[in-house]
Amino acid sequence: MKESHETEILNLIAYFDVFNYPLSFEELSKFVSISPDHLRKYIADLCEIGIISNNEDFIGTENLKVKIENRLVGNKKAAALKDKAAKNANLISTFPFVRGVLISGSFSKGFVSDDGDIDYFIITKPGRLWIARTFLILYKKLFLFNSHEYFCVNYFVDEDHLEIEEKNIFTATELVTLLPMVNKTLHQKLVQNNAWIKAYYPSLFHENNTISEPKRSTLQRFGEGIMKGKFGNKVDNYFMKLTLKRWQKKFGFLSNEDFEVAMKTTTNVSKHHPNNFQKKVLERHQEIFEKLIETYEENTNVKAAV
Structure with a gap:
C-alpha cells in the first residue's frame, strides 16, 4: 500500500492501540499532517468500512468503549498527581550536575495506570552524568526505600549529546510528548537536536506554562x-564502569544487541529498561498496523470491484 493519509492515521492508531489508549480527535489532529476537516472525513470513511471506531470523539479499534473508560480513569489519576510530579521534578533539579528535568512515559501523555509510575528524563552536565545518576539512585534507595512509584529515574543524557540515536516511532513519540518541568532552554535545545522527529510528527511538542527555571541549590x-x-572525571568513570558491570551480571539474559539499546551505558547516555519495552512496543505496533492495513486493502479492493 502506498503512503497515504489513511496510512498515516492507521499507523498512529495502531501505535496507541499497543497501550489500549484511544486518541481523542483533538490529539490525533495534532499528531498528523492533515487538516481537521479532512481528518474527520478520513476517519468517517475508515469507520464506515469497519477498520476503526469513533465513540464520543475518541478513535480506536475493537472494545473501544472499555478502552475509553480505562483511559479516563488513568487521566484522572494523572491529573491528581500533577503537583507531586512537579515537586519531584524540582527536587531532582537540585541534585549535583542535573541541568534539566522532563517527564516521559505514560504520565507525559496524561495517563497513569493502577501500577504506573512517573518517569523522569534527566539532562546532566557533560562528563558528570554518572555522578548525577548515582546521587539520585542513592537518594531513592535510602530515602524512598528503592520505590519506583512516582520517582522513576531511568533515562539520562548530557546537555552536549541531546540527539537520540534510536530513531523510530517509539522514540519519536516519547520525545514529542516529553513534558518539560525544569529548564525551558534545554527543552528547546532538545527539540532542535531531534529534528528527525518531523518524519513521524509534523510539529507537536509539549509546552508547560509552569516550567521552572533551574536554581543553584546548596546541595549542587x-x-x-x-x-x-x-x-x-575519575569518579564519574568509576560509577559508569561499576554500573555497567552490575547490569551485565544482572541482565545477562539480554542479547548484546538488546542490551545495547535497553541498557545503554556510555559517558553521555544512561538507559535502564531491562524489559526492553521499546522492542516489545515496536513489534506489537507492527503487528497491529499490518493487520489494519490488510483489512483496509481488502475492503477497498472489494469496494473498487463493486
Missing part, C-alpha cells in the same frame, strides 16, 4: 565543588 554547589577536575 557542595557536590559540584567536591567533584571538580580530574577527581570528578
Whole structure:
C-alpha cells in the first residue's frame, strides 16, 4: 500500500492501540499532517468500512468503549498527581550536575495506570552524568526505600549529546510528548537536536506554562565543588564502569544487541529498561498496523470491484 493519509492515521492508531489508549480527535489532529476537516472525513470513511471506531470523539479499534473508560480513569489519576510530579521534578533539579528535568512515559501523555509510575528524563552536565545518576539512585534507595512509584529515574543524557540515536516511532513519540518541568532552554535545545522527529510528527511538542527555571541549590554547589577536575572525571568513570558491570551480571539474559539499546551505558547516555519495552512496543505496533492495513486493502479492493 502506498503512503497515504489513511496510512498515516492507521499507523498512529495502531501505535496507541499497543497501550489500549484511544486518541481523542483533538490529539490525533495534532499528531498528523492533515487538516481537521479532512481528518474527520478520513476517519468517517475508515469507520464506515469497519477498520476503526469513533465513540464520543475518541478513535480506536475493537472494545473501544472499555478502552475509553480505562483511559479516563488513568487521566484522572494523572491529573491528581500533577503537583507531586512537579515537586519531584524540582527536587531532582537540585541534585549535583542535573541541568534539566522532563517527564516521559505514560504520565507525559496524561495517563497513569493502577501500577504506573512517573518517569523522569534527566539532562546532566557533560562528563558528570554518572555522578548525577548515582546521587539520585542513592537518594531513592535510602530515602524512598528503592520505590519506583512516582520517582522513576531511568533515562539520562548530557546537555552536549541531546540527539537520540534510536530513531523510530517509539522514540519519536516519547520525545514529542516529553513534558518539560525544569529548564525551558534545554527543552528547546532538545527539540532542535531531534529534528528527525518531523518524519513521524509534523510539529507537536509539549509546552508547560509552569516550567521552572533551574536554581543553584546548596546541595549542587557542595557536590559540584567536591567533584571538580580530574577527581570528578575519575569518579564519574568509576560509577559508569561499576554500573555497567552490575547490569551485565544482572541482565545477562539480554542479547548484546538488546542490551545495547535497553541498557545503554556510555559517558553521555544512561538507559535502564531491562524489559526492553521499546522492542516489545515496536513489534506489537507492527503487528497491529499490518493487520489494519490488510483489512483496509481488502475492503477497498472489494469496494473498487463493486
